[in-house]
Amino acid sequence: MKHDGRFGEYGGYYVPEVLIPALEELEEAFYRFYKDKAFEAELGQLFRHYAGRPSPLYHTRRFSEHVGFQVYLKREDLLHGGAHKINNSLGQGLLAKYMGKTKLIAETGAGQHGLATAMVGALLGMETKIFMGITDIERQSVNVHKMRLCGAEVVPVEGGTGTLKDAINDALRYWTANVTDTFYLFGSAAGPHPYPTIVKHFQSCIGREARRQCLEQTGRLPDLVVACVGGGSNAIGMFTGFLDDKDVRLVGVEAGGKGLKTGKHAASLSAGRVGILHGAKAYLLQDENGQVLDTESISAGLDYAAVGPEHCYLKDTGRAEYVAAVDDDVLDTFELLTKLEGILPALESTHALAYIVNQKGKLPPETIAVVNLSGRGDKDVGIVEKARSK
Ligand SMILES: *Cc1c(COP(=O)(O)O)cnc(C)c1O
Numbered sequence: 001m002k003h004d005g006r007f008g009e010y011g012g013y014y015v016p017e018v019l020i021p022a023l024e025e026l027e028e029a030f031y032r033f034y035k036d037k038a039f040e041a042e043l044g045q046l047f048r049h050y051a052g053r054p055s056p057l058y059h060t061r062r063f064s065e066h067v068g069f070q071v072y073l074k075r076e077d078l079l080h081g082g083a084h085k086i087n088n089s090l091g092q093g094l095l096a097k098y099m100g101k102t103k104l105i106a107e108t109g110a111g112q113h114g115l116a117t118a119m120v121g122a123l124l125g126m127e128t129k130i131f132m133g134i135t136d137i138e139r140q141s142v143n144v145h146k147m148r149l150c151g152a153e154v155v156p157v158e159g160g161t162g163t164l165k166d167a168i169n170d171a172l173r174y175w176t177a178n179v180t181d182t183f184y185l186f187g188s189a190a191g192p193h194p195y196p197t198i199v200k201h202f203q204s205c206i207g208r209e210a211r212r213q214c215l216e217q218t219g220r221l222p223d224l225v226v227a228c229v230g231g232g233s234n235a236i237g238m239f240t241g242f243l244d245d246k247d248v249r250l251v252g253v254e255a256g257g258k259g260l261k262t263g264k265h266a267a268s269l270s271a272g273r274v275g276i277l278h279g280a281k282a283y284l285l286q287d288e289n290g291q292v293l294d295t296e297s298i299s300a301g302l303d304y305a306a307v308g309p310e311h312c313y314l315k316d317t318g319r320a321e322y323v324a325a326v327d328d329d330v331l332d333t334f335e336l337l338t339k340l341e342g343i344l345p346a347l348e349s350t351h352a353l354a355y356i357v358n359q360k361g362k363l364p365p366e367t368i369a370v371v372n373l374s375g376r377g378d379k380d381v382g383i384v385e386k387a388r389s390k
Pocket of ligand 1: 085113187232346349375
């Protein structure tokens with residue numbers, strides 16, 4: 001069924017005129033191929049044998065004991081590349097191939113989406129350019145090296161603060177001039193229509209698998225499903241599996257940074273106002289003049305001033321709740337999960353776990369919570385160490 005790109009008042013495609021045909025071509029191709037037998041079979045093979053799907057659902061032992069109820073982790077951290085990002089990059093990369101495009105471009109902040117796209121570019125033999133702010137290039141040099149090893153060109157973006165927002169602006173600008181042979185592989189369930197719908201589709205495997213696995217392992221649905229929210233792709237992928245299960249509570253956790261009162265955070269849903277950024281209407285962190293605010297979080301992957309339109313709609317309708325976790329609690333939780341389970345969570349995913357720790361002793365012991373462990377934390381060990389030595 002075709003989606004019109006509006007989630008209540010949110011979403012849409014507020015883009016320059018020249019991009020409209022490209023977005024329409026993309027939408028048309030998505031609906032032509034996403035249920036196509038050959039496309040589905042090829043993507044299914046890649047999910048299984050390249051990415052490592054289905055990812056396990058793991059019942060934590062000591063962590064559950066610690067919080068006093070049953071916590072299950074959806075192990076997206078075990079996928080190739082170490083995060084859920086590969087689902088979307090494989091899906092859109094293959095779509096690009098089926099559309100006859102020969103070149104991929106993508107934006108990246110921390111480098112995780114850039115790396116996932118560089119991997120897929122190598123896999124599919126496509127020329128790949130990754131737009132990345134100069135500040136981020138400096139902060140995330142390891143990912144820059146990895147992308148280059150995959151054969152991708154990393155394009156430094158000097159405008160603005162040299163971060164994700166600026167990289168998206170430049171990628172959109174480049175796409176405008178190169179739409180014929182170039183596919184823009186967008187990294188989250190945000191941006192102009194049809195991206196929120198496309199990204200949700202390719203990430204929906206998370207929730208679909210988790211629902212089935214929870215039924216298999218526990219004989220019932222979870223009481224609570226929790227995921228971190230940056231742009232919103234891993235969360236919408238997880239929530240989609242449970243949207244129709246009215247008794248399942250859905251909780252999205254944003255980056256509370258130093259605290260919402262300090263202004264140093266990235267909690268668009270908790271503290272933003274409706275505005276337009278990167279082609280979509282959504283909750284947005286902005287000053288009284290509508291200038292987009294700089295965001296701050298210990299996890300680079302959640303550092304985004306806006307959020308996907310469907311989350312805005314789910315917030316307004318009350319189907320999902322959105323809260324924020326602050327850096328200090330995230331650091332504690334990172335160490336706690338590692339110590340109790342021998343699993344290093346990505347700092348992004350740790351936000352969802354911090355919410356769980358916050359519920360310690362507040363929920364009956366038979367409560368079942370499914371948490372999306374969107375990525376692994378190996379990349380964050382240095383950051384945690386530095387924060388702790390301050
Ligand atoms: C990029 C990233 C996120 C945030 O992106 P969403 O689109 O909100 O999912 C979360 N977790 C990890 C591990 C990431 O790499």
